[in-house]
Amino acid sequence: MTQHMTADVDHLDALALAFVVRVQGSWTPEARETFEAELAQEGLTPEADALDAALQRARQHFESGEAHFFLCMGRPCQKRQKFDASAEALDRIEAAHGLPVTTTECQGPCKHAPVATLRVGQRSDMFAEFIREDDWRSVLDFAGRAASERTLLVTPGEAQSFRFDPVHDHDTGSGLLQKLKFFLGHFQGDVESTDGGENFHKEAVGTWEVNGRFLGFRMAVTYPLPDGRKDIHTAMVMIGVNPDSGDFEARVYTDGGGVHDYHLEVDGDTVTFSDRVETHHRVKPSRARKVFCPTPYGFDERLEFDRGSGAYELYYRIPMYRSGK
Ligand code: FES
Structure with missing residues (x-):
């Protein structure tokens, strides 16, 4: 009999924790009523005091630690986890990432299984459909970085694809923007110009921004000066899809205070846009365009000029090499 009661309390505690994770630590009277109805379906009809106590224990568990990862x-x-979620593997993750990991009962959106919730401080993020080992690793990588930085606002990297918003019914990212995924990561390259007249180094970091709705691209270009000093120019680009027209648009913010808008043509995996000719005063083309395409090592950036013939020809190329992962 005592054993039976203990099992019921354990079951209630497990379901209470899953509920508290689902509502991210706080709940309304209506949410509690819905939870009570769910418990009844499971054959559990605790007294109000017992339920209060279970919910308080669950809340304490949910709030324990600066960050906490809850795997459903x-x-x-x-059934859909194609990665090692054994107790030993989860212990290793705790040790490697310095992040407590707790397994839970159903967190709610089973259709999007597998599901997990990461709490950092007062905020939580949900992840879903991270099925393969690689997917799982990218979620853990994000969770580890968020825990050590103590914020969910770290760059999401590959984990962005697995972010899940249970409240809003839109996708967490723009599907069209996925075509530009090859810009994600850290890249470096040296210019190779056709007339040998260019000499600079470029570095760029591409990240998902605003829940995957935009792609941010930070750039720095370093020009060596004759006296040995370095002339460095930086810029920030935000790329998004116009919700009305479906067009790709980019806005560039420069360290000189300039703001420039571009319309991107995306054809297959090649991105092209008309560049401002006034920035190429040494060559003075009649038209200029930039062309980007993915390569096995990262991507290529090309600057092409129309020098009056009506046709574009290559002026320079920058092979941008991805560093790390
Ligand atoms: S079983 Fe994981 S969300 Fe339902």
Whole structure:
């Protein structure tokens, strides 16, 4: 009999924790009523005091630690996990990332299994559909960085694809923008110009921004000066898809205070836009365009000029090499 009651309390505690994770630590009277109805379906009808106590224990668990990762181990989630979620593997993750990991009962959106919730400070993010080992690793990589920086606003990297918003019914990112995924990461390259007249080094970091709705691109170009000093120019680009026209648009913010808008043509995996001719005063083309395409090592950036013939020809190329992952 005592054993039976203990099992019921454990079951109630497990379901209470999953509920508290789902509502991210706080709940309304209506949410509590819905939870009580769910418990009844499970054959649990705790007294109000017992339920209050279970919810308080669950809240304490949810709020323990500066950051905490909750992996759903409900049946649909377990079935779709193609990664090692054994207790030993989770212990290793705790040690490697310095992040407590707790398994839970169903967190709610089973259709998007597997599911997990990461709490950092007062905020939580949900992740879904991270099925393969690689997917799982990218979610953990994000969770580890967010925990050590103590904010969910670290760059999401590959984990962006697995972010899940249970409240809004839109996708967390722009599907069209996925075509520009090859810009994500850290890249460096040296210019190779056709007339040998260019000499600069370029570095760029591409990240998802605003929940994957935009792609941010930070750039720095370093020009060696004759006296040995370095002339460095930086810029920030935000790329998004116009919701009305479906067009790709980019806005560039420069360290000189300039703001420039560009219309991007995306054809297959090649991105092209008309460049401002006034920035190429040494060559004075009648038209200029930039062309970007993915390569096995990262991507290529090309600057092409129309010098009056009506046709574009290559002026320079920058092979941008991805560093790390
Ligand atoms: S089983 Fe994981 S969300 Fe339902």
